[in-house]
Amino acid sequence: xxxxxxxxxxxxxxxxxxxxxxxxxxxxxxxxxxxxxxxxxxxxxxxxxxxxxxxxxxxxxxxxxxxxxxxxxxxxxxxxxxxxxxxxxxxxxxxxxxxxxxxxxxxxxxxxxxx
Amino acid sequence: xxxxxxxxxxxxxxxxxxxxxxxxxxxxxxxxxxxxxxxxxxxxxxxxxxxxxxxxxxxxxxxxxxxxxxxxxxxxxxxxxxxxxxxxxxxxxxxxxxxxxxxxxxxxxxxxx
Numbered sequence: 001x002x003x004x005x006x007x008x009x010x011x012x013x014x015x016x017x018x019x020x021x022x023x024x025x026x027x028x029x030x031x032x033x034x035x036x037x038x039x040x041x042x043x044x045x046x047x048x049x050x051x052x053x054x055x056x057x058x059x060x061x062x063x064x065x066x067x068x069x070x071x072x073x074x075x076x077x078x079x080x081x082x083x084x085x086x087x088x089x090x091x092x093x094x095x096x097x098x099x100x101x102x103x104x105x106x107x108x109x110x111x112x113x114x115x
Numbered sequence: 116x117x118x119x120x121x122x123x124x125x126x127x128x129x130x131x132x133x134x135x136x137x138x139x140x141x142x143x144x145x146x147x148x149x150x151x152x153x154x155x156x157x158x159x160x161x162x163x164x165x166x167x168x169x170x171x172x173x174x175x176x177x178x179x180x181x182x183x184x185x186x187x188x189x190x191x192x193x194x195x196x197x198x199x200x201x202x203x204x205x206x207x208x209x210x211x212x213x214x215x216x217x218x219x220x221x222x223x224x225x226x227x228x
Contacts, residue, residue, distance in 0.1 A: 004158075006158070031213070032213035034215060034216070036218075043200075043202075043218045043219060043220050043221060044153075044159070044218040045218075046215055046216075046217060046218075049213075049215055091156070093158050093159070095158075095159075095216070097213035099213070103161060104161065104216060105161075106158030106159045106160070107158050108157055108158050109156065109157060109158050111156070
């Protein structure tokens with residue numbers, strides 16, 4: 001089946017630095033990917049929709065200058081958390097739309113800890 | 116997309132059938148019912164989806180009421196590995212392309228030995 005690889009699985013960074021998270025579709029082309037954030041004991045919250053070759057669409061309340069999304073190819077989308085602060089510590093999850101099989105496949109998530 | 120309501124938590128004995136209900140009374144005619152689950156600290160996993168007919172696959176069965184206002188996900192022989200948060204999501208059909216999935220709070224299912 002469709003596989004989405006998300007990297008890194010876990011990252012610790014210092015406050016004020018930037019962190020990049022990668023999301024790759026391994027065996028299919030994903031024109032659309034989604035980025036979610038999940039705080040402990042809460043549900044997934046959609047942050048943005050990423051379309052290959054165009055600007056991402058951000059959900060209300062999500063700062064586009066802080067969470068930079070790049071979807072430069074049909075198999076790779078990246079989320080960069082800029083000037084990270086402790087409150088950005090969370091579990092970030094990507095999802096890719098497989099148009100050939102009409103389904104969504106999720107990455108395994110990235111646990112970001114900002115110290 | 117229509118809103119869904121699920122119980123916050125449920126328990127089930129190992130080896131028994133786990134029946135997870137979902138209410139989606141405002142569902143539209145072109146909206147499907149999707150079920151995903153999330154095991155702790157992992158990405159969500161697709162389980163099953165349906166429009167109006169009951170569906171079955173190797174993981175589960177989906178029973179949708181005739182008026183489509185509610186559905187039940189059935190795990191026929193629950194195992195400890197089925198302990199997870201189960202999300203019921205309603206959205207338009209996949210033939211209309213990528214549509215964002217909006218997650219509610221889900222049901223935390225605990226399978227007890």
